[in-house]
Amino acid sequence: MMSSYQEQMQQFSPEKQFYVGIDSDGCAFDTMELKHKECFGPNIINHWNLQPVSKYAREAFEFVNLYSRWRGVNRWPALVKVLDLLRERPEVIKRGAVIPQVDAVRAFIASGAALSNGGLADYMQAHPHQELDQAMQWSKAVNDSIAGMVRGVAPFPFVRDSLQKLTAQADLVVVSATPYADLEREWSEHGIAAYVRLIAGQEMGTKAEVLAATAKDNYTPDHILMIGDAPGDFKAARANNALFLPINPGYEDESWQRFYEEGIQRFLEGSYAGAYEAGLIAEFETILDEVPPWQK
Numbered sequence: 001m002m003s004s005y006q007e008q009m010q011q012f013s014p015e016k017q018f019y020v021g022i023d024s025d026g027c028a029f030d031t032m033e034l035k036h037k038e039c040f041g042p043n044i045i046n047h048w049n050l051q052p053v054s055k056y057a058r059e060a061f062e063f064v065n066l067y068s069r070w071r072g073v074n075r076w077p078a079l080v081k082v083l084d085l086l087r088e089r090p091e092v093i094k095r096g097a098v099i100p101q102v103d104a105v106r107a108f109i110a111s112g113a114a115l116s117n118g119g120l121a122d123y124m125q126a127h128p129h130q131e132l133d134q135a136m137q138w139s140k141a142v143n144d145s146i147a148g149m150v151r152g153v154a155p156f157p158f159v160r161d162s163l164q165k166l167t168a169q170a171d172l173v174v175v176s177a178t179p180y181a182d183l184e185r186e187w188s189e190h191g192i193a194a195y196v197r198l199i200a201g202q203e204m205g206t207k208a209e210v211l212a213a214t215a216k217d218n219y220t221p222d223h224i225l226m227i228g229d230a231p232g233d234f235k236a237a238r239a240n241n242a243l244f245l246p247i248n249p250g251y252e253d254e255s256w257q258r259f260y261e262e263g264i265q266r267f268l269e270g271s272y273a274g275a276y277e278a279g280l281i282a283e284f285e286t287i288l289d290e291v292p293p294w295q296k
Helices: 004-010 032-047 051-067 075-087 090-094 103-110 117-126 130-149 159-166 180-189 207-216 231-239 252-269 275-284
Strands: 018-022 170-175 198-200 224-228 243-246
Touching: 004 198, 004 207, 018 207, 018 252, 032 051, 032 075, 032 130, 051 075, 051 090, 075 103, 075 130, 103 130, 117 130, 130 180, 159 170, 159 252, 170 207, 180 198, 198 207, 207 224, 207 231, 224 231, 231 243, 243 252, 243 275
Parallel strands: 018 170, 018 224, 170 198, 224 243
Antiparallel strands: none
């Protein structure tokens, strides 16, 4: 049965000649460090009983979610990756810490269900498991922490200017793995929700699925641009033959300023694809690492 979120996505239709998808956390908003260090991290330690190796757990989840090529991945695959990195780390093994295998969570991820709390709740009706109860408690605690912690974090400089510059010619859509409630609150708090046609959070599917439903067959490929700060955003764009604008982690202000001052014009006039885009992507691919620092 299609959710109300998915129905909203399926009803989307073009109004302009161009389409721009925009990721939120770490891309439009400087919220990645705050959410992961203050909300996700402490709750991973608490709800998955990682207190005996909290130092290493913190290093693992910060690497996965902030500084690696897994940056921006949905919380459930990120959880699995963090626990896998911990399980094989020598310091953790020496301490005799028991790191959960989370096989039930892996099965949920592989099932094709929406990777959201709603998707997990539906999956649990047919696949009840104590580990999934624990996973739901963790995920709800993360959401509660974010709701209580994240406020007053403005968009990066030149985000608002870029939206204003684009809105006359492009349909703007938020394409994010963040829960819809958080997205709606954050975009509305700063008065930029008015610029977008649709806010698509994790309840609507993966970023690739959102782009496929709203953009792929509705616009010519060189009229579709995905803006993101993570390799997953790039993969979602390419899966739908879309162009990609990287917002470089650690250089977000400069990335948005460059887009505002030259990238938008190139996109709208048709000179973005090719050497210009390739140069931006090459620069982006040097920033995030695949190997954790403790394995070097």
